[in-house]
Amino acid sequence: MSEGSTGASVVPATVHLPDDRYIPVRTEDLVAALAREHDAFGELAPRLAHVGEALTRIVSAESGAFSRRIERAYAPFNPDRETVTVGDVGGDRAELAAILAYTFDKANYDLLEDTQVRAAIDSANVHGMKVRVDREKVEELQIFVRGRTQETRLVRTIRRPIVGEMREVELYRRLAVVFRMQNSVEVNIKLFRDIPVADLEALLPHAEAGMSNLDRIKILGGGIGAIGGATWKAAALLVSGTVIAGQYFWALIAGLVGLSVRSVLGYRRAKHLRSSQRTHHLYYQNIANNAGVLDLLVTSIGHEELKETLLAYALLLARGERIDGADALSRAVEAWIARRFHVTLDFDVADALESLDRLGLWADRATMRPLEPEPACARLEQHWRERTTEDYHARTLSQRG
Incomplete structure (x- = not known):
């Protein structure tokens, strides 16, 4: 994290960002661009759209299966x-793990290695909130990322802790967390968008938002100030040696207890506020969960293919x-x-x-020369029928073992 920063910051030097294989262009826009690119593809350009249509049918059939x-x-x-269980529902965890790894890879996601996750976690905090994770409660954990970019965001710093300042923040365009808790068979899958690298820990299971140093100073400072003032008055009255001093002493003791309770409750309120802020922040970054994530991945695989x-x-045909x-x-x-x-x-x-x-x-x-568009469309039509x-x-998964 950059020196002097207390919030989201640029990516730490120890975190390696994976190569970006994802093509961030809508399929329809890409096909249309190829069909209009007469400078690069000449008379082939409009014919490429027909190849795109034929490919779409093939990809849809493969994705459905x-x-x-x-x-x-x-x-x-x-x-x-939400369906009833019928027959043996034990499932094959190894098979599921292989399918998930294959699915994320085909959708052009990269698996973060343990060292990369630890490096990001060590520097993690969300909008100035330090986040703690009870790792002993998590049995299995994997993080997949796709896409990387930089975005200018308002970040709280030591120099400007309230108004903040604009900083370049490294983001993952898409980040998926796959985890299984201790003593549970359920495999949870969560997909998020535009997640700063420094916010990674907040997405992990059993994460809990802690308080910032500023929160602690405000709570403890107020309590210490009030307790100090009350103690000074009590000491002055005791020195006077009057009966009134004794009466005031017990009243002040009760006040001190009340102030202590107020400080504790203030701590809990501040912690709850931080947790609410974290939940609110992640609510708008969450795209899908569990089976919904897998549906999106299968769709993405088809588009990427x-x-x-x-x-x-197109490039081989025009510039072979x-x-x-x-x-x-x-x-x-x-x-x-x-x-x-x-x-x-990285194509x-x-x-x-x-x-x-x-x-x-x-x-x-041998010479990497593809079929002309018309015979290519005929070949694809045959495949589809x-x-x-x-x-x-399924065959590729079996071959990978």
Whole structure:
């Protein structure tokens, strides 16, 4: 955390940010952009839209089959399940773990390693709130992230603890927490958006908001001041040695007890306020939970598959003679995305080439020359009608073991 900061800050140097494979462009916008890009694709441009439509049907069929597979595997562990249990519902936790890892990876999320999580947690606090986590109550914990960006936000600092100042804050565009508590079979999945790296700990299970040093100073300072004044008066009366002094003494003792109770209650009120602020903050960052997260991930997988495949196909078809390998293809796609949409990414070229292989879209694989749009659409139509790749995700999972 930057020196002098008490709130969200720039990412600590010890936290490694994963490469960003996600393509932050809507599928429809990407297809439309390719179809209008006559400078890069010439007469191929409008024909690319037809390839995009054919790919959409294939991806939808694959995603539908995969969604059903995920639902069956997650049902025994879903905390929100409202259906009756029929037969053996023990479930296979190892199978679910493999499916979740595969699903997040295909949706272009990266798993944070334990060292990365610990580094972020050590510097974590939310809007000036220090957050504590009882790690012994958590049996399993994984954090997946996708996308990274910087955003200017108002941050409380030592120099400006009240009004704050504008700082560049490192964010995860999407952050998912997968966890299982001790002595529980339920697997919880929570998905958040635009989470500062320094706020990571607040999203963890069993997190509890603590008070800031400013809160403690206000509470203890008020109590100490009142108690000190009362003690001074009591001492003065005792020195006078009068009967009235004795009467005042017991009244002041009762007052001191009352002040102590008030300080304790003030501490609890401040702590409750901090917890409420944390809950309010996270409420607007939460996107989905449990099965809802998996539905979003499957949809995202379909979109990413389509975008990756179509980009690789288009760039190879238009510039094949200048693209002599996977690295060159990756650079070409990244350059086109940067020029057209002004974003940078680490294109997942391995996934794109695997999709071209799976769908048989090569005219000559050795020279990386794809089929022309018309025969490519015919090949994709055949795949869709025959459901050739409908079980693609299930087969890939089995191959990964």
